[in-house]
Amino acid sequence: MKRLLSLVLVLLLMFSVVACSKPAEENDVVETSAEKSSQSEEQEETAQDVEKEEANTSFTLTDNAGRTVEFEKPVDTAVVALRYNSELIRACGAIDKVIAVDKNTAQDREYWAQFDPENVIGKNQKELNYEKIAELNPDVVILPKNGKYEEAEQKLEPFGIKVFVISGYDTSDFKNQIENIGKLFATEEKAQEFYNYFNDKLESIKTNVKDEDKKTVYFETTKTLNSTLPGDYFYNMLDYAGANNIFATDNENIDKGAIDPEEVVNRNPDVIIKLITPSEAIKGTGLYMPPTKEDFKAAYEEIISRPGWENINAIKNKQVYFMTQFSHGGASKLVGTIYVANSLYPEQTKDINYKDVFKDWMEKYQGFKNIDGHFYSADELE
DSSP states (O other), rough: HHHHHHHHHHHHHHHHHHHHHHHHHHHHHHHOOOOHHHHHHHHHHHHHHHHHHHHOOEEOOOOOOOOOEEEESSOOOEOOSHHHHHHHHHTTGGGGGEEEEEEHHTTTTTTTSOOOOOSSSSETTTOOOOHHHHOOOSSSEETTTSSSSHHHHHHHHHGEEEEEETTTGGGHHHHHHHHHHHHHTTOHHHHHHHHHHHHHHHHHHHHHHGGGGOOOOEEEEESSSSSTTTTHHHHHHHHHTEEETTTSSSSOOOOOOOOOOOHHHOOOOSSSEEEOOOOOOTTOOOOSSOHHHHHHHHHHHHHHTTTTTTGHHHTTTTOOOEEHHHHHHHHHHHHHHHHHHHHHHHTTTTTTHHHHHHHHHHHHHSOOOOOOOOOHHEEEEE
């Protein structure tokens, strides 16, 4: 009887254990399903957050050629043609995003030491190595308007590489281009500060140089008897300085690439502005190290010895000024603009000093040591 009772008790105990264990197993299943559901919701929310973040960081910019280009986010890598473009990017605090440049830029081994002239994207903005660009695989290729940006867009589209136009020589589009660089590289604050620095000086020139005080100017590039006409970037540089270009009107028969020296005599400018560059520089480019003072003197002697030019007011009054190809182009030629304004209107622009501006351009915005010898007046050369 006792054995039977014991057996019954054991059976009852086993039944109790089984009965209690089943709800526990069911609870485990319910909890696992809840965890999976929660994980799924979290993943969905994460995906939605990523989509929202991408939507918030995407932007569209209008470049210097009037093209609209959409970017999903600020770019991390860029290749750049034209020194002026690389300078603007450096001034806006984003030169670390530039992984390669053109040979015209990289030739200046002191000023652009971080770029290898044997590892460039081409000779210049018109002669590009698309195979090299594809190998580098940047987020964007930055070219000026006078480069082959349309061809580049066609060649690089299959690789998913965008092309954007920035023309570092275009004074008239300075504001838009600096804003574009700031947004492109996510350095808006630095870009805005850089823009404000130069714009304040432009506004000062505009306010203080009156139309009735403006002087006439003959401008000559590094090439002898090569000048500028309305619509040119050099012309805009002079215009922002308050200068009256002698070829602003009556220029239908003027060949800016081969100016008739007698025409300059006839128009009798108040001031002559001349660019020079070291002989070792690639044609049409400038270098950080300026020509020697003797080179400037030789250029001055050549100008004043031209037949009939001794009768020009600019020469009679020693109003001849020189800039280098390197210095004048700083900040979309605004360094050149300020030098011209200082030279023509010293009293009206006495609150602005081109030497200080060039020093700030070099040291503050290029992170480079200042250097003398890029500007000379006739008085300094005699």
